[in-house]
Amino acid sequence: MSDLAPQVRRRRTFAIISHPDAGKTTLTEKLLLFSGAIQIAGSVKARKASRHATSDWMEIEKQRGISVASSVMQMEYRDCVINLLDTPGHQDFSEDTYRVLTAVDAALMVIDAANGVEPQTRRLLQVCRARNTPILTFVNKLDREVQEPLALMDEIERELGMTVVPFTWPVGMGKVFGGVLDLRKDQMRVFTPGEDRVAGTEEIVDGIANPSLATRFGAAYEQASGEIELVRDAAPAFDEAEFLAGRQTPMFFGSAVNNFGVQEVLDALVDLAPPPGDRAAIQRTVHPEEPKFSGVVFKIQANMDPAHRDRIAFLRVASGKFERGMNLKVVRSGKTLRPNTVVTFMSQKRELLDEAFAGDIIGIPNHGVLQLGDTLTEGEALQYTGLPFFAPEMFRMVEVADPLKTKQLKAGLQQLGEEGAIQVFRPVAGSVLMLGAVGQLQFEVVAHRLEHEYGCKARISPCRFQIARWVTADTGEGAAADERELNRFIDANSHRMAHDAVNAPTLLVEYAPELRAIESNWPKIRFHALREHA
Numbered sequence: 001m002s003d004l005a006p007q008v009r010r011r012r013t014f015a016i017i018s019h020p021d022a023g024k025t026t027l028t029e030k031l032l033l034f035s036g037a038i039q040i041a042g043s044v045k046a047r048k049a050s051r052h053a054t055s056d057w058m059e060i061e062k063q064r065g066i067s068v069a070s071s072v073m074q075m076e077y078r079d080c081v082i083n084l085l086d087t088p089g090h091q092d093f094s095e096d097t098y099r100v101l102t103a104v105d106a107a108l109m110v111i112d113a114a115n116g117v118e119p120q121t122r123r124l125l126q127v128c129r130a131r132n133t134p135i136l137t138f139v140n141k142l143d144r145e146v147q148e149p150l151a152l153m154d155e156i157e158r159e160l161g162m163t164v165v166p167f168t169w170p171v172g173m174g175k176v177f178g179g180v181l182d183l184r185k186d187q188m189r190v191f192t193p194g195e196d197r198v199a200g201t202e203e204i205v206d207g208i209a210n211p212s213l214a215t216r217f218g219a220a221y222e223q224a225s226g227e228i229e230l231v232r233d234a235a236p237a238f239d240e241a242e243f244l245a246g247r248q249t250p251m252f253f254g255s256a257v258n259n260f261g262v263q264e265v266l267d268a269l270v271d272l273a274p275p276p277g278d279r280a281a282i283q284r285t286v287h288p289e290e291p292k293f294s295g296v297v298f299k300i301q302a303n304m305d306p307a308h309r310d311r312i313a314f315l316r317v318a319s320g321k322f323e324r325g326m327n328l329k330v331v332r333s334g335k336t337l338r339p340n341t342v343v344t345f346m347s348q349k350r351e352l353l354d355e356a357f358a359g360d361i362i363g364i365p366n367h368g369v370l371q372l373g374d375t376l377t378e379g380e381a382l383q384y385t386g387l388p389f390f391a392p393e394m395f396r397m398v399e400v401a402d403p404l405k406t407k408q409l410k411a412g413l414q415q416l417g418e419e420g421a422i423q424v425f426r427p428v429a430g431s432v433l434m435l436g437a438v439g440q441l442q443f444e445v446v447a448h449r450l451e452h453e454y455g456c457k458a459r460i461s462p463c464r465f466q467i468a469r470w471v472t473a474d475t476g477e478g479a480a481a482d483e484r485e486l487n488r489f490i491d492a493n494s495h496r497m498a499h500d501a502v503n504a505p506t507l508l509v510e511y512a513p514e515l516r517a518i519e520s521n522w523p524k525i526r527f528h529a530l531r532e533h534a
């Protein structure tokens with residue numbers, strides 16, 4: 001066992017996935033409260049951005065400083081160090097969210113018990129499924145009149161394609177919500193409404209078959225007992241391997257706003273969620289307990305503090321031990337960094353960090369040295385894979401209103417592109433830059449930031465393209481032949497080819513049939529809707 005093993009094994013790194021309003025903010029705050037990371041409720045909630053105001057970017061901007069600082073929260077609970085990564089709430093930022101999900105080892109899915117599985121949850125879950133991320137499920141808002149638990153369980157199984165294993169089961173709901181039966185500990189935890197209760201003060205009745213429960217909770221208890229019998233017959237037993245492969249999800253019921261069920265979730269994260277595991281790099285697989293440091297940049301945020309025009313690269317430690325002041329090599333560029341002011345994100349404070357282990361997130365302030373997908377090491381040439389970029393679905397042309405500001409526009413777009421806020425394409429033939437996004441809000445954000453952070457008003461106009469595909473060649477005759485074929489393709493299609501921020505050649509077309517025709521005419525060219533940074 002290496003010296004690092006105890007540190008690695010006590011790390012848990014996860015994100016909450018949910019549809020807006022299911023209770024992610026509330027639950028985040030309660031997790032921090034129950035772990036003792038914050039003392040008073042209300043501090044996380046206060047920072048919640050007005051995410052529904054899609055046109056009102058100014059408001060989001062105002063909140064950005066705070067929301068970014070709390071985008072990673074670290075808490076200690078029992079023997080574990082738990083890193084909770086926030087995912088941007090608005091669906092237009094989903095690309096950013098997908099990348100955050102590449103940095104976690106587990107996800108906590110929050111379902112609003114009244115609404116069941118909602119679209120945003122479904123999308124995020126697909127990303128987790130693609131990566132076999134283990135999922136814990138928290139069904140929230142049992143203090144309201146909601147759907148029947150059996151119906152919810154069925155919906156989750158059908159819609160999300162996972163087997164659900166209930167760990168707790170609700171007795172009643174809404175006005176007659178009595179609490180939950182804990183099927184593993186064989187006890188009932190009785191519900192009392194209120195936000196002030198803390199850990200360990202709940203009333204517990206031993207034995208889920210305890211006759212006093214029937215007397216006290218009447219019909220609600222009878223119904224719950226009947227349902228549990230059904231579930232016990234129908235649902236398979238919890239299987240750790242199935243859970244770790246993302247095929248089985250343990251399900252918990254509660255009410256986050258009433259602090260009810262929160263502690264079970266914390267305990268489940270410690271007991272069930274996996275510590276950091278192996279990570280694939282192009283060259284080899286890296287073990288988290290290896291002594292040498294390595295990590296990967298999964299998110300970049302510019303100008304967090306308007307007073308310092310810095311950018312913060314969020315890096316997930318993949319192996320070894322990070323110490324402040326150590327030399328780090330940026331493998332892509334070969335440059336060396338010696339970050340002295342590294343930040344960690346604890347609750348709302350940015351705090352200086354001295355050491356970090358696999359699973360931890362560190363923030364490295366820099367001026368454009370680091371890009372999304374960059375791997376940092378102590379010297380080894382390693383490149384982690386798997387950071388996804390999705391082909392944009394909306395396109396615009398972008399020009400400066402004042403031609404004297406062309407330089408600022410280029411610099412601004414370069415940085416915003418590297419940050420992942422937008423995708424920027426340089427056409428092979430022509431000089432007008434193009435922007436690609438997955439949501440309309442991204443264009444508004446970019447226009448606003450170009451004006452306020454880079455001092456150039458941009459003119460953003462419609463563009464005829466609707467589909468983008470990254471292209472590579474695969475001739476089966478070696479790299480030189482591939483390159484020739486790719487160049488032949490680019491020359492033949494120069495009127496609809498562009499290069500993105502990392503110079504990857506991209507085909508832009510107007511209609512799906514056009515794409516299909518090109519695909520069948522060029523059998524040795526591969527067309528990719530997803531680019532993994534490499």
Ligand code: G4P
Pocket residue numbers: 018019020021022023024025026027048089140141142143144254255256257258
């Ligand atoms: P989100 O981050 O997933 O978008 O959700 P958030 O926590 O902000 O919760 C959305 C709404 O649901 C909030 O109400 C919150 O108080 C409420 N909520 C969260 N958990 C529970 C629960 O267990 N039971 C009930 N009944 N409500 C819950 P809001 O009216 O939008 O905001 P606020 O006025 O309460 O701040």
